[in-house]
Amino acid sequence: MIRIHKPKTPPEKLAIDGKQKRRSHCISYSRNPSAYETGTKKFEFDRSIYAHKTVKQALIKAQHQKCCFCERLIGTDGDVEHFRPKQAYKQANGEALKYPAYYWLAYEWENLYLACTGCNQRHKQNLFPLQNPTARANNHKEKIEQEQPLFIDFGKENPEEFIGFRGQVAYAIEGNHRGQVTIDSLKLNERALPESRLQHLQKLKRLNEILLLASHRQNDLELQEIVVEIKEDLKKYISDNAQFTAATRCAINSDFQYVIS
Ligand SMILES: [Zn+2]
Structure with a gap:
């Protein structure tokens, strides 16, 4: 993993259509929060916005055609991945899914990356562990700034300060917890x-x-x-x-x- 530098300005599709869709999700939630919290009602996210070709293209360019997690070259084969999951989340593997997740960040440029299918669908999935789970932002009225994510946010931090390599093996530098959680959750020392x-x-x-x-x-x-x-x-x-x-x-x-x- 390396630091990823995305352009500051979001692709137009997110800035216009994404913003509008975000507003409608927030209104729907506010009308009936308990239905979304129990998972009986679910958001219908519009893939044609967050995974629009202009969004994907901007991510491919910023990430040099590589998966944000495993650094394999994936060209145009990757998925647009949500750093903070959009529909449901888990604090840890083996736990039940909790609803809703970060629906208000589904079209947020800062929350999107490009990942290979293996990293995104099979390993990261809905995981988003926090150091302080009780401070989790549960809806769009709460602030994500109060959260201390355990995953290294390569858009804001330099992963090379947390994760090193001895030959082919990834390790947490000075045994730091966040590096270890990231390596274990994404199985960076497994799957070939x-x-x-x-x-x-x-x-x-x-x-x-x-x-x-x-x-x-x-x-x-x-x-x-x-x-x-x-x-x-x-x-x-x-x-x-x-x-x-x-x-x-x-x-x-x-x-x-x-x-x-
Ligand atoms: Zn990957």
Whole structure:
């Protein structure tokens, strides 16, 4: 996971149609809060607004075609994901769903990201744990600013300060709780993710080995030319638009010592 910088101005679809739809959800809730709280009445969210092609396109660009959680390259295959769930939420896995969730943020630009199907539908789903569950904003009249989310909000915080990588394995830096909750909930060390990271890092480790070899053969001009190219390549692999950037940065910073050959 890396920090995501979205443009400040929301796509027009959200600013106009989304705003209108938000208003109608808020009115519906206020008319009959208990029906929404028991889940007997549910909001009908308009996917054609929050997942509109202009919204998706803006997210694809801001996230460099990567899943916000696992940093796999997904191109245009991702889902528009709600950071704070829109219909129902869970404080923890295994708990029953609670209603309503953050219906008033369903079309909010700051609450939307692009995620791969695996991360979004199978793992994050309705989870949104808080450090202080009693301070949860239960409706549009309450403030989300009073909440302390356990998931790292990559739109506002730098995940690399919370989650590091030893080789292909993600770990919570200095054992911090939020990093650990994020890793465990999203299963960042499961579902073939470590294997994919390892394959990627091994390829880079081999490039690094050529650099080491070349440092002892300064007179081999042909090899020195290759070194220039490799250094350029490695720079690309640590830029935000490469896959598994966070893991790659950690591997390079630790001279690939945790990357098994
Ligand atoms: Zn993912």
